[in-house]
Amino acid sequence: MIKLAKRISLFSALGALLFMIIQVLAELYLPTLTSNIINDGVAKGDIDYIWHTGFIMIGYSLISIVAAIGNTYFATRESQKLGKTLRSEIYRKVEKASLHQFDQFGTASLITRTTNDVNQVQLVMQMFLRMMINAPITLIGASILAYRKDAELTKIFLIVIPIITIFIGGLMYFAVPLFKSMQKKTDRLNLVFREILTGVRVIRAFGKDDFEKKRFDEANLDYTQTAIKVNTIVAFMIPFMTLVMSGTNIAITWFGGHLIADRTLEVGNLIAFMTYAMQILISFMMLSMIFVLVPRAQASAERINEVLDLPADMLDPTSPQTIESKGKAASLVFKQVDYRYQGAEKLALEAIDFTAEANQTVAIIGGTGSGKTTLINLIPRMYDIEKGEILVNGRDIRQVTQHDLRQVIGFVPQKAVLFSGTIRENMQYGYPQASDAEIWRALEIAQAKDFVEQLPDGLDHHVEQGGGNFSGGQKQRLSIARALVKPADIYVFDDSFSALDFKTDAKLRQALKAQMHDKIKVIVAQRVSTVMDADLILVLDEGKIVGKGTHEELLAENVTYQEIVHSQLREEDLA
Structure with a gap:
């Protein structure tokens, strides 16, 4: 007192x-x-x-x-x-x-x-x-x-x-x-x-x-x-x-x-x-x-x-380095990264190592509990790693401020979260100065333009708390559009296509590849069809990368990936 x-x-x-x-x-x-x-x-x-x-x-x-x-x-x-x-x-x-x-x-x-x-x-x-x-x-x-x-x-x-x-x-x-x-x-x-x-x-x-x-x-x-x-x-x-x-x-x-x-x-x-x-x-x-x-x-x-009195366990550096948007020169590098949840005996992620550059799509797939969401949460520094380095645009993320780091990252969480207000206010959440033209472009890429245009008030349509007046797929597409409105070098999608049908999923990925060509896309997915056309697929199992390569390379050489593929697709679908 x-x-x-x-x-x-x-x-x-x-x-x-x-x-x-x-x-x-x-x-x-x-x-x-x-x-x-x-x-x-x-x-x-x-x-x-x-x-x-x-x-x-x-x-x-x-x-x-x-x-x-x-x-x-x-x-x-x-x-x-x-x-x-x-x-x-x-x-x-x-x-x-x-x-x-x-x-x-x-x-x-x-x-x-x-x-x-x-x-x-x-x-x-x-x-x-x-x-x-x-x-x-x-x-x-x-x-x-x-x-x-x-x-x-x-x-x-x-x-x-x-x-x-x-x-x-x-x-x-x-x-x-x-x-x-x-x-x-x-x-x-x-x-x-x-x-x-x-x-x-x-x-x-x-x-x-x-x-x-x-x-x-x-x-x-x-x-x-x-x-x-x-x-x-x-x-x-x-x-x-x-x-x-x-x-x-x-x-x-x-x-x-x-x-x-x-x-x-x-x-x-x-x-x-x-x-x-x-x-x-x-x-x-x-x-x-x-x-x-x-x-x-x-x-x-x-x-x-x-x-x-909670101690600040994720501090910004006293002399932070600057991190800038590099467009076609953007990069994301994991160097032998280990991560352990607080109080846990076993590592949640171990020896994670990969590199991604602009115009590349990195897909992460694996069984439940393999560490997919944990891995992508490390990119915007939601957690601090125990060992190794994570570099964004050539900077160690621990050597820049959290605010500056997250300015070059667009993030779509696993659970689609919308805030009460209007669609426009939700779209401008990460980029307040976004114009209507930029919002409509993001909605078009996210395959949300059609249903938003049909709403009586368009971008001024009211969003209830938690997006309760939209379906799961609509909320997911609006969440994706919100991230795409924000200019960033790296866009992270944490199983963000799960509520979409296969046709919408394919259109969205195609639009991302065509219109976000100078960006790094990191996609976590459960469906093989979502990751098949990725430039680099990481196969996770118990916090370790057990496979790395394209769909064709992994299908030919990686047993874990083969098991995932055969559990979802028929032989004729792979032909």
């Missing part, structure tokens, strides 16, 4: 403190004025004194109101700014995190940390700048003034305060672990709910509505039971404090009445003492509320810091 609180402006914190001190001092003086009215005005029948002191009380009340508004303004502004800052920092941290760091937390947990956890910290910070400052000042001030009114009556607090302290300590003992547990259960609830939303088509296709409903109900019930339990524990505080206040008032009235009867205490002083006693107990109540909420906020702060 302290680490996060350092982001608060010192000026605003001092402003909140100043206004709170003024408010508390004004409120503490009011019972004394009430005592004076009773002792010197009412008891003596001095109407002028009553009016005079009454106007002074109104003045102090107005000062208290203005100071409370000032304190609330600074406290609210700074707590909201802190929330905004934390959300921005978490977002930027996640955005720059490596893929394995992102997977370390999971989407649901990151959403919870950005929303619910930040809200908890924000709430406690606002309470801190208001109640946490108010309570101790009021407690100390009211105790001193109560003692000045009558020292004997203050002995009541020697019994009351230890009782309150023990009770609050017991509440915290039981409530704090439950508050921490609630944050984890919020993660679980978000995870289940998000899976149901994103997988709704699969759930309905398999008729698992009841199963998923039960799974959600279990997560929801688990969270609810914990919330009920912790709020039930905390709920005991109000009636307990009411009981203590009532008991304290009775004790003060009882003993105070005897002191008045003995003429050692004036009535006004007793009234003032009772008011100060209430201020003392309310201060304890405010502190107890904060002490109950702080542990939950502390748990949230720890979860936020886990994200903010």
